[in-house]
Amino acid sequence: MSLPDSLQNLIKRFARLPGVGNKTAQRYAFSVLAMSDEDTSALASAILQVKADIHMCPVCGAYTDNDSLCDMCTDEKRSDDIICVVESARDVFYMDSTQNGFSGKFHVLGGVLSPIDGITPDKLNISSLVQRVKDSHVKEVIIATEPDVEGEATAGYIAGLLKPQGVKVTRIAYGMPIGSNMEFVDSMTLTLALEGRREI
């Protein structure tokens, strides 16, 4: 039995979602078939709607459905003294969900340096960050790129550009994730957790 073309096509489309393999994509496609017509239309239009409604804030690069600046850039309760630099617009959401609530501004790079893939500094929102720091009273820039080779290289590169401007540049901490277990954490993380120890 070969599956109907439109079903195969939907499976292929679902398999493009992050972490979705063929088996899971099949499962999703079958569940769409079992949905009511109303629910299917709602899912399809929700997909189109996000693309239509949401754009990137021209200042920080976060997702917003405002006409111009995002809520965070215009929020007067947020401090202008501190900028948190993240790789993608998605990361703004994750960083902003931290318990004590980071209350500064954000800056989205739109990726990380990876010369091998042709991602050089001019492909990222780095010059706009440098300009932003130059034009304002920013006192600290927290670099929250991912803790991998590219994220590190990018953090180092940006620190090198910003430090001469007299701004404090910090990097988020490495260490044991909460709820984790020595057994499952790699030795590099443990080494960095030791290095980063603090008096209690």
Place this chain on the structure above:
Amino acid sequence: MSLPDSLQNLIKRFARLPGVGNKTAQRYAFSVLAMSDEDTSALASAILQVKADIHMCPVCGAYTDNDSLCDMCTDEKRSDDIICVVESARDVFYMDSTQNGFSGKFHVLGGVLSPIDGITPDKLNISSLVQRVKDSHVKEVIIATEPDVEGEATAGYIAGLLKPQGVKVTRIAYGMPIGSNMEFVDSMTLTLALEGRREI
């Protein structure tokens, strides 16, 4: 930071897919935002297309994009002597992907008996199965409902209706799944695997 409404809506919609929690739904929604406009439209129309193209075969209840009967019902290479009864149209696909290829016909019940949820025999395609058996030369009906309480009850009920017609009624085997491990299989399965042992 509250997420834009359309993004929240998409997350809610994705969370309706089977096995998708809020965290995964967020991940999918962010990946849709990062897709090209072309890919987003393709995903949305693929979803609408399956519902438009695919209906259930009026004889067996399998999914098909043919105008009337499905490919399996009209396939002359498939034996009319044997019918495999499954719970849902999706299961036809899984049963048909078996290694030695089941080459009989199918019959989709559209659910399982569950009086507590108001699913009584008249809500399922049971009378059409009985009629199909009566009208044809079917020699064996394999009941491939899921190995849970409702699946068992449904299998028993159908067997009771079909046996008086002189047709052989069988149930798919219980036992250890291939590639599994004694450690992870429940004792009920092991008991049934022992009971169902065969000489080698």
